[in-house]
Amino acid sequence: DGGITQSPKYLFRKEGQNVTLSCEQNLNHDAMYWYRQDPGQGLRLIYYSQIVNDFQKGDIAEGYSVSREKKESFPLTVTSAQKNPTAFYLCASSIADRGETQYFGPGTRLLVL
Amino acid sequence: GQNIDQPTEMTATEGAIVQINCTYQTSGFNGLFWYQQHAGEAPTFLSYNVLDGLEEKGRFSSFLSRSKGYSYLLLKELQMKDSASYLCAVRANTGFQKLVFGTGTRLLVSP
Numbered sequence: 001d002g003g004i005t006q007s008p009k010y011l012f013r014k015e016g017q018n019v020t021l022s023c024e025q026n027l028n029h030d031a032m033y034w035y036r037q038d039p040g041q042g043l044r045l046i047y048y049s050q051i052v053n054d055f056q057k058g059d060i061a062e063g064y065s066v067s068r069e070k071k072e073s074f075p076l077t078v079t080s081a082q083k084n085p086t087a088f089y090l091c092a093s094s095i096a097d098r099g100e101t102q103y104f105g106p107g108t109r110l111l112v113l
Numbered sequence: 114g115q116n117i118d119q120p121t122e123m124t125a126t127e128g129a130i131v132q133i134n135c136t137y138q139t140s141g142f143n144g145l146f147w148y149q150q151h152a153g154e155a156p157t158f159l160s161y162n163v164l165d166g167l168e169e170k171g172r173f174s175s176f177l178s179r180s181k182g183y184s185y186l187l188l189k190e191l192q193m194k195d196s197a198s199y200l201c202a203v204r205a206n207t208g209f210q211k212l213v214f215g216t217g218t219r220l221l222v223s224p
Binding site: 035041043102103105106107 | 148157211214
């Protein structure tokens with residue numbers, strides 16, 4: 001079955017620690033995205049990648065970093081510079097970045113200890 | 114910039130019909146999406162409108178009026194499993210085809 005997987009489902013971060021959230025897709029999609037979801041707010045775009053080895057900042061990129069070394073994978077690192085990291089993180093992909101439908105992974109909930 | 118408004122919460126009864134409205138202001142409009150999201154889960158795609166009119170897909174229909182900046186999602190024959198949040202998202206044609214999401218409407222279906 002094709003789809004998007006995210007791991008882990010829950011992640012705990014200590015103060016000053018960097019953590020990495022995994023996102024993998026086997027849909028052969030070129031474009032991938034990371035969103036953050038907070039209660040009472042819409043999904044906000046953190047980073048996106050239109051093609052392998054290329055990525056761009058979204059609306060709230062500060063304190064986050066990404067890489068896109070393989071078409072299937074788009075990991076997100078939450079650095080210690082992100083002062084309010086507690087949120088639900090969603091990865092999505094689409095065939096290309098021409099406005100096609102985005103499909104979402106199951107999400108990772110990040111909590112700060 | 115972009116702005117999307119939808120009601121925060123709605124309630125309805127099993128078997129009934131409910132309409133969830135979404136109004137938007139955006140430059141370079143290039144389509145509107147509706148997603149369903151159950152608590153703690155991923156949003157799942159429901160519908161897409163880029164031209165004016167009604168798109169019907171089983172129990173769900175979505176309507177768009179570009180001149181009014183208005184869309185609605187119509188859910189018929191409501192079932193308990195339809196209790197979820199419904200997200201309206203507008204695509205802006207600004208080079209990168211960015212999606213801007215509303216805050217979502219939480220629908221509670223009661224017996």
